[in-house]
Amino acid sequence: MERFHGRVIRSVGDYHTVWIEPGAEVLCRARGRLKQRGSLVTGDLVTVALTGPDQGVIEEVAPRSTFLFRPPVANVDTAVVVMSLARPEPSLDLADRILAVASRAGLDGLVVLTKADLVDSQEASRISTPYEAAGYPVFVTSAPAGQGIEALREALSSRVSILAGPSGVGKSSLLNALVPGAALRTGEVSRKTDRGRHTTRHVSLLRLGERGWIADSPGFSNLSFGPMDPRELPGLFPDLQRFAGGCRFSGCLHQREPGCAVRQAVEEGSLDEGRYRRYLRILQEVSEAFERRY
Ligand SMILES: Nc1nc2c(ncn2[C@@H]2O[C@H](COP(=O)(O)OP(=O)(O)O)[C@@H](O)[C@H]2O)c(=O)[nH]1
Ligand SMILES: [Mg+2]
Ligand SMILES: [Zn+2]
Known part of the structure; x- marks a missing residue:
């Protein structure tokens, strides 16, 4: 049986539409454990065995990058x-x-x-x-x-x-x-x-x-961070991160720590104050959620 690599571009119930380069759509069902809910979603990279001119069976799914x-x-x-x-x-x-x-x-x-x-x-x-x-x-x-x-x-x-x-x-x-x-x-x-x-x-x-x-579905709505260690947050702000190497403490959260290079950058006008303020607000929220996690 001929096998192809493709990408799931739509997934409705047990049916997955797989795009195979350079431009064929194959309607597929899944094989074995891939039938379990959530095993295949839109965007998955898969291996398909063709069972007809535009029909197939998904045999494998590649690890997801995101x-x-x-x-x-x-x-x-x-x-x-x-x-x-x-x-x-x-x-x-x-x-x-x-x-x-x-x-x-x-x-x-x-x-x-x-x-x-x-x-x-x-x-x-x-x-x-x-x-x-x-x-x-x-x-x-x-x-x-x-x-x-x-x-x-x-x-x-x-x-x-x-x-x-x-x-x-x-x-x-x-x-x-x-x-x-x-x-x-x-x-x-x-x-x-x-x-x-x-x-x-x-x-x-x-x-x-x-x-x-x-x-085609605008917006991903899982906008909560979920339980997250506040120490992860600075790394998600590339502009703050650029100055973080100059902070006195390596785990600096850029709040009120002495010798904070991020706060200094804001004071000197080399880092946008709005971004910094919004960072602090999100940090506050993430910290509170983290403390309440148990
Ligand atoms: N003036 C102007 N209006 C826009 C522009 N883009 C969208 N709109 C209008 O803004 C409204 C909302 O647009 P829509 O695409 O439905 O927004 P969505 O809710 O984010 O999908 C509609 O009335 C559009 O015509 C733009 O670039 N300029
Ligand atoms: Mg819309
Ligand atoms: Zn700092």
Whole structure:
């Protein structure tokens, strides 16, 4: 029997749609222990034995490089944090939290600032500069003007990404601009034909460019850190981390410790104060949750 490597791009009940390069979709069931719930999710890299022209059986699944619970999706490389520059105002608290949670899950972070047509360029760079300084790629876009879309598509063209951000910021508009025809393939249309019955939303991967994939279900919602040692948090803020080597104490949490190089960097203006404040807020929360864990 012929065997192929592929990627699960949709998973509904016992049926998994596997994409095999350069462009065949094979409808598969799983073999043996892979039938157990959760053994296969969208994004999994699998080995398929073909049982028909477009049918097969999944025989193996590769270890996952990353995993997100909600939606369940494996091997995502990049969390694309989407915030609008206006209407609604950007929630930087949420942006920083998403970036940190994503980093903890092993994903790269990338920032998209939408609705550039609603603000002047000074306001756009006021928001973007701290993120650029932290090392995140930042894209400023406008869906109606088509601004920034091509560059973003290029940046995402060889990875697996997922959009995250609050509702109303333009995630669906962005997805439609990035993947022509995306709206036709996502839940927003299929729900109409559903005759009022409630269906579970399944996450699918949509082709982005020639080698990339993007999850059609905007947002991963497991935004709590779960039980986490607060000492892990500084490492999830690359801009703070850059100064941490200069702190007097190696386990410095950059709060009120003497000789803290991070706090000094904020005072000198070489580290964004907003990012630092939001870090402290999240640290507080994580610490309280950690103390309550038993
Ligand atoms: N002015 C402006 N409006 C936008 C832009 N992108 C999206 N919108 C509008 O913002 C609203 C929410 O967009 P949508 O894509 O549904 O956001 P989602 O909830 O994040 O999926 C809609 O009315 C869009 O037309 C943009 O770049 N500029
Ligand atoms: Mg939407
Ligand atoms: Zn410090």
